[in-house]
Amino acid sequence: MIQPGLLLQDRYRVHKLLGKGGFGQTFEVDDGGTVKVLKILRADRFQSPEGKKKAVSLFQREALVLSRLQHPGIPKVERDGYFTLADGNGEQLHCLVMEKIEGLNLKQWQSKRGNQPIPQEQALIWLKQLADILAQVHQQELVHRDIKPSNIMIRSTGQLALIDFGAVREITETFLQKQKQNATGTVIISAGYTPPEQAEGHAVAQSDFFALGRTFVYLLTGKHPNDFDKDPRTGRLQWRESAPHISRELADLIDYLMATFPGKRPQTPQMILRCLEEIVSPPPLPLPPPIVEQTRSSDSYPSKPKGFLSLISSFLPTTSTNSNPWAKARLRRTLTGHGDVVKAIAISPDGQTLVTGSYDKTVKLWSLNTGEVRNTLNDHTHRITSVAISPDGQTLATGSYDKTIRLWALSTGELLHTLTGRPDRVRYLAFSPNGQTLISSGDWEIKIWAVRTGKLLRILAGNSNSARIVALTPDGHTCAVASLDGTLELWNPHTGRLLRTFSNQLTEITSLAYSLDGQVLASGSSNAIHLWNPTTGKQLRGFSTQSSGTASITFNPDGKTLACASGKIIELWNWQTGKRLCTLSGHFRAVESVAFGLKGQILVSGSSDQTIKIWQPMS
Structure with missing residues (x-):
């Protein structure tokens, strides 16, 4: 009888029963610190000698096949992974130890x-x-x-x-x-x-x-x-x-x-x-070349797939001063791999790495060029709510409901610091323009951290007991804080001094973003977007979204396009005129995060449907 704690072959320590059927059982075993799966065939359960012989033959065949095949898509079995044992009744138990593949079928x-x-x-x-x-x-x-x-x-x-x-x-x-x-x-x-x-x-x-x-x-x-x-x-x-x-x-x-x-x-x-x-399918996203050689003859290039030239041209600056390339957009690629809501997105300054954080407790680093996963960070023990990349592209910050902030080397995935001072669930993270400080918001406090040492520098006081969202100006001199009661405040993050409080907010603010020049502050609520002059506190413009809930807002570096997550769709606006340019549909559950990348030439969205989608303007 196989039971937890039993040592087999002086090597495999039985942990627990995983499943059983009429003719066998499956156990989790420890092989010198590596968790594996033990399959046991009870050949004595077969009524006919012919059935018993066939079952043993198939079982032995499985062991031989898996030991011969070496592929990431096939469970690994060592040469000695198959063995037999005698139970208390003298019947042979046929055993097979193989790699345990974590995850779902x-x-x-x-x-x-x-x-x-x-x-x-x-x-x-x-x-x-x-x-x-x-x-x-x-x-x-x-x-x-x-x-x-x-x-x-x-x-x-x-x-x-x-x-x-x-x-x-x-x-x-x-x-x-x-x-x-x-x-x-x-x-x-x-x-x-x-x-x-x-x-x-x-x-x-x-x-x-x-x-x-x-x-x-x-x-x-x-x-x-x-x-x-x-x-x-x-x-x-x-x-x-x-x-x-x-x-x-x-x-x-x-x-x-x-x-x-x-x-x-x-x-x-x-x-x-x-x-x-x-089958026609989007090729890998090309990175924009640092120099576009306009004089080179197309005959000097090797043969390209159909549509290659139009793809490249869509990444080049438009010569028209009146048209907005985001007036029409198309889905470029869908990435999957997370097992729960994709809550947070960040794109590295060089446009090569996409970072996504999910409620499945993992952070994934993707090649934005190929769509492949480069690294998966599993250290957090609760849902990931925010990710941020330092301006120099060297450091990744991740925040979680496990009440920690972790700093990583973006290139290697090495954990640099774990920030735990005054524990609080983390909702939002942002680096200062010089990358030396990090701002975080939680359920109760807005904190400023030293990136190099991980030391807590200060806590912003005021109406932070209901604060949820923060945004830093591009120069890092002002921090906007939005609260559940609709209050919008501006703070000096260096001194902790309250600079201004905005009025006329009738509902809770769900998203917040500064324009790249810092002259406009956008706030999103249940079904509207408001634009503010942060210097005067005056509202510049307001427009209604199609769907209830604005989970994320981001400005395009082109200086005239605003993207917002609105229910299951993404709305693109010319924020200067208040004109809706287009809506992007493709997610079948709520969009949680949006971010522009590659100097505004692509838009990335993360959703409750567990997918990440990459969009680009149509030329």
Whole structure:
């Protein structure tokens, strides 16, 4: 009997039971400080000798396969990961120790987010990852035979991992000959995902592609494949109307994977990858070149993808003085990887790094050029509410409801300081222009910190018992403090002196931002934006937003565009005229944060739908 505390093979200390079924159990074990998973097969539970032999064979096959495959999308098993033990009755227990992949499987992940369809950009990324994994599996002349959402895990890095290789089958000449002779093999069936030939005991490599296609029907529609009817003439699943957000090319590829006959499907994972390359999808965001060589002939450049020149031209300054490039905008890319609300966003001064903070307690550092995760910071123990990057791009500050502020080296992710003086839940962070001080707001106090030493310098007094939001002028000489009661105050952060109190605020302020020249202060409330002259305290302009709740406001460096998060949409305004330029929709839950980057040439948004979206103006 396997119980917690038991030491196996003088190496694996059993921690706890993870799950059990009729023929086996799964435990968490410690292997010299590394947490792993122990799978145990109870072969004695099988009634027939033939069933027992087959179960042991499949279990041993899983151990052999996983020890041969080395890929981030496949759980690792060491060569000695398989062993047998004798229980108290003399029966053999077949054991397999493998890497424990932390996270949710795709079925759990979808359930947690309300079975919302994933965007096309995410589908393309995940489909490529799974095709790469199958390329490794099929290269070993193996068929997985049980691909479905519950057998696909999401690592903390965003990489998918295929699990449960117990159904794997080696493709040998003998096996293929049996298929030709119509000899039925072991049948593995997962309703809605298993292809017709496998249900009849004739699985082939292309059987995995059918199950892969059905998995993406589930991901792209949020519905189980069996919820859809089939065309009575062709047998094709009628699912496309439930995924109107994807391109025809991607829908065609999914149907290609799910063709009724194996010979009509892609024959290799490489064919799937080639199809993905042909689907129109945004390439990596190019960084604006420091010098634009206007005189160079286009013939001197290598061949570019279609649309490359228009993409580059969209990043160049417009020659028109009357038009605003943000009058029209389009979605450039969607990033996924967080497991909860994306509350905070910051972009490095060089435009290369995007930092996002989430209620899932993690901070992620992304390459803004490729959309890949460079680093994940996991030290906070509660939701992340604010992130900020120093003006020199060297230091990252993160704030959390765990009542700490952490300072990191942005380039390496090394923790530099943890600020804990007078503990308070952190709501907002901002660096001074010289990067030497950091301002934070919490439930009760506004604090000023020394970045180099982590020392608390001063606390701003006044109406801070209900303060929630702060904003620093670009010169760092003034701090605006907005409170739940609608009060808006200006303070000198160096002396702690109250400079001015604004009136006419009838509702709580939910967002706050200074223009880049410091001459205008914007405040957002439940359904309106107000612009103020911070010198006189007079209101310059006010305009109403389409949706209730303005969670975030940011000024574009172009000096004339204001972006605000308004419910599920983003509104772009010419703040000088009060004219709404356009609205951006694509998030299916509330937008929590917006920020301009690349000198105002892109806009990044984070949302309660757990995604980050990158937008750009249309030329």
